Amino acid sequence: SQQGEEDPQALSIQEGENATMNCSYKTSINNLQWYRQNSGRGLVHLILIRSNEREKHSGRLRVTLDTSKKSSSLLITASRAADTASYFCATDEGSNYKLTFGKGTLLTVNP
């Protein structure tokens, strides 16, 4: 599988529900980032978590990192229709500039 592989590939929920997306990776990392992409647009950085951190919050976003399992999760609470987008995790694989992205999770929030 790819470095930084998201699961599930697609997720459909109702407004107000929570959405959880997972990311698995293979090699050692310094940090892991989550990005969001609206259809056909550029990626927008959401949050970065370093390898020595286990959990981080930003607004309605909560990210966890388990380096022993080489996995991360992104939780979006109280989702809104405007959260509909693709979400990607990106890892640095120990590089000081290269990011490796997964294929992403397509989140659809129904009003």
Add this chain to the structure above:
Amino acid sequence: ETGVTQTPRHLVMGMTNKKSLKCEQHLGHNAMYWYKQSAKKPLELMFVYSLEERVENNSVPSRFSPECPNSSHLFLHLHTLQPEDSALYLCASSQGVGLAGSETQYFGPGTRLLVL
């Protein structure tokens, strides 16, 4: 608005054409990147420039030729492309390479390229 602009937003070209994609960042960053995003595939890193010097060429065919005249501008020159090169081409920038706290990348809106 991320502070990174790309032109054109859409481009249709024939296989014998020559065209260029332009990226400009207004963030004072020192590193710039080209990515290719094809349907159902992960983002592919193509090129990385740091302080106008290329630090990464990720086995990209020579029909793609990057140019970085200064730290604010990045070009991707295209010639004799193939239909499989049709994709969304994304430009990104970051504060620098190898600098703690500079890992976040800021992306432009992309150029949607169709090669006929």
